[in-house]
Amino acid sequence: MIRVLGMMSGTSMDGVDAAMIETDGVRIGGFGRSAFRAYSDNESAALHAALGCWPGDPGVAEAADISIASHAAMAADFPDAGLIGYHGQTLAHDPQGRGTHQAGDGALLAKMANRPVVWDFRSEDVRQGGEGAPLAPFFHWACAGWAVGQGHLPPQPVAFLNLGGVGNITWVDPAAPAPEAPGACLAFDTGPANAPINDLLRRRLRRSHDQDGVLAAAGRADDAIVADFLRHPWFDRQPPKSLDRDQFADLAPAVEPLTDADAAATLVAALTGAVAAGFRWLPQTPATVLVCGGGRRNPAIMARLAQDLPCDVQPVEAAGLDGDMLEAQAFGWLAARVMRGLPTSGPTTTGVPAPCCGGRISYPRGQCGFFPARP
Numbered sequence: 001m002i003r004v005l006g007m008m009s010g011t012s013m014d015g016v017d018a019a020m021i022e023t024d025g026v027r028i029g030g031f032g033r034s035a036f037r038a039y040s041d042n043e044s045a046a047l048h049a050a051l052g053c054w055p056g057d058p059g060v061a062e063a064a065d066i067s068i069a070s071h072a073a074m075a076a077d078f079p080d081a082g083l084i085g086y087h088g089q090t091l092a093h094d095p096q097g098r099g100t101h102q103a104g105d106g107a108l109l110a111k112m113a114n115r116p117v118v119w120d121f122r123s124e125d126v127r128q129g130g131e132g133a134p135l136a137p138f139f140h141w142a143c144a145g146w147a148v149g150q151g152h153l154p155p156q157p158v159a160f161l162n163l164g165g166v167g168n169i170t171w172v173d174p175a176a177p178a179p180e181a182p183g184a185c186l187a188f189d190t191g192p193a194n195a196p197i198n199d200l201l202r203r204r205l206r207r208s209h210d211q212d213g214v215l216a217a218a219g220r221a222d223d224a225i226v227a228d229f230l231r232h233p234w235f236d237r238q239p240p241k242s243l244d245r246d247q248f249a250d251l252a253p254a255v256e257p258l259t260d261a262d263a264a265a266t267l268v269a270a271l272t273g274a275v276a277a278g279f280r281w282l283p284q285t286p287a288t289v290l291v292c293g294g295g296r297r298n299p300a301i302m303a304r305l306a307q308d309l310p311c312d313v314q315p316v317e318a319a320g321l322d323g324d325m326l327e328a329q330a331f332g333w334l335a336a337r338v339m340r341g342l343p344t345s346g347p348t349t350t351g352v353p354a355p356c357c358g359g360r361i362s363y364p365r366g367q368c369g370f371f372p373a374r375p
Contacts, residue, residue, distance in 0.1 A: 001029040005081035006332025007071050009089050011165025012194055012294060013047045014208060015039045017328035018074040020081060025337035026178075028146040034325045037074055039066075044208075050091050052246060054101050063089060067104035068112070075113040084109070085335030086119040087327075093133065095242060099123065100132045107362040118335035120360045125345045130352030133242035136162065137170040137187035137349040138179035138337070139330035145174045147319040159286040160316065161305075162327065163295025166243050167193035167275060170349075171282045180346040180355040186283060187349040188239030191274030192248045194294050197267045199252065200260075210264055213300030219261030221269035225254050229270045235277045240351035265300070272304040279310065290316040292323035334359070 007018045016039075020032025039047065043066050050063035067089040075084055086109055088102030106119025122132035140160040147153040153174070160170045167190040176184030194209065201207040201215070210216055229251060234241070251270060255263040279285070289311060295301045296315040305313045316323040334344050343355035350356075 002082050002336060003032065003080055004083045004085060004332035004336050005075060005078045006085040006328040006330060006335065007074060008087045008328040008331055009067060009070070010293075010327060011090060012198060013039065013044055013089075013165070014294075016070050016074050017325055018078065019322070019325040019328040019332065020078060021329045021332040023142075023333050023336050025333065025340045025342055026142070028142050028333070031322065031329065033078070034322065034328065035074065035077060036324070037070055039070070043070070047089060050103070053091050054098060060091065060103055063091060064103040064105065068109055071104070072109055072112040075109070075115070081115065083332075083335055083339065084113055084115055084117045085331035085333075086117050087121060087331050088119060093242065095126045095131045095133075100126050106360060110362040110364050114364045116364070117362045118338045118359045119362065121331065121334060121338075121344065121358050124358035125350050125352050125356050128352050128354075128356050130345060130350035130356060131240055131242035132350060134162070134168040134170070134187050134189060134349065135334065135345060135358075136160075136168070136327055136330040137172070137185045138344060138346075139326075139333045140170040140187075141172045141174065141176065141179035141185055142333060143319070143321055143326070144172045147321065148174045150320055152318070152320040154287065157284060157286050158319075159282070159289045161190075161275060161289050161291045163193040163271070163291060163293040163301065164327070165193060165195035165198075167191055167271060167295070169275065169278055171286060180343045183283070185346070185349055186239065186281070188241045188278065188281065189243040190278045191234065191243065191271065192251060193271050196248070196251050196270070197264060200255070200263055200267060204260055209294070210298060210300070213268070213298040215261050216264040216268045216298070216300035219259065219263070219265030221265045222255070222258060222262060223269075225266050226269045226273050228254070230273050230277055235274070239278075239281050240347075240349055242350070268298075268300050268304055271295070271301060272308045275305065276308040285311050288312045288314055288318075290314055290319055290321070292316040292321070292326045296323050
């Protein structure tokens with residue numbers, strides 16, 4: 001077991017999550033300290049301005065500098081980590097076209113942090129024909145096994161629903177011998193999650209999010225807009241599948257004529273309707289849906305999920321896990337996995353033809369390279 005620091009800045013672009021995890025890349029030995037660093041208004045604005053951009057485009061270098069500087073500052077507060085997993089900042093994701101782009105140079109971070117860094121987790125999966133996302137599902141399998149072992153969950157299939165900027169769901173069977181084993185995992189992006197809600201609040205009210213879901217709870221969802229949204233061909237596409245943050249860009253104009261409260265309520269209904277639509281693809285209805293990410297702190301979202309889904313819905317803390325830090329922990333666990341050459345994705349999580357070990361390893365002296373996939 002080694003101590004790994006995982007760091008994540010998601011599509012909500014609110015800041016950097018950092019979390020320690022003790023692992024061998026298969027089992028979870030324990031969880032350690034965590035921290036969050038919020039982006040300043042100027043940093044957040046610069047990152048948002050670079051959305052949809054690719055290497056060399058205007059604004060990308062500034063976004064990369066912000067990502068590296070903020071993550072290096074966080075790493076300095078965790079001197080006991082022997083390894084760092086660094087996701088970088090996703091600016092564009094087009095696996096069927098130009099690929100995937102996470103801004104931030106892990107080799108530079110390794111020099112600044114003076115420790116090995118595993119980074120660029122998604123590119124190899126895309127190169128081999130996968131979607132490059134979601135990448136947390138194999139970690140969800142490990143979390144389910146840990147929770148069963150701790151007595152927090154019964155030994156039966158469960159689903160993890162991550163509600164960040166984009167939503168994704170992982171169905172896992174904790175009894176499977178490995179996350180890449182047949183029947184162990186199925187994962188896919190469900191649709192837009194917090195990003196449209198946060199963008200609405202930022203655009204209209206200059207707020208970063210709907211605190212406690214108060215605005216959405218005061219409104220009434222426009223069922224016609226939600227129904228039209230759910231007719232999008234995305235929902236009929238068989239998983240695995242992944243989304244770019246702005247793939248449903250027409251949702252914002254659709255709610256523009258509505259009041260602030262009704263627009264927020266409509267976006268919540270679209271989020272939960274997208275999750276419910278995804279249940280048709282699950283191997284079986286899970287005993288429980290464990291919600292992680294910022295969405296679980298929005299009572300309007302949680303109430304609507306309980307209404308729309310055919311099973312129990314709980315925050316992931318019900319399984320003894322930290323919903324704020326799960327993705328950061330995931331990239332720490334994945335970093336340990338990459339160091340061992342173990343698969344980080346597979347056919348039922350990203351659609352890659354065979355289990356794939358992604359990620360680049362950079363050392364403080366500048367040595368780096370792709371770690372080969374296990375045969």
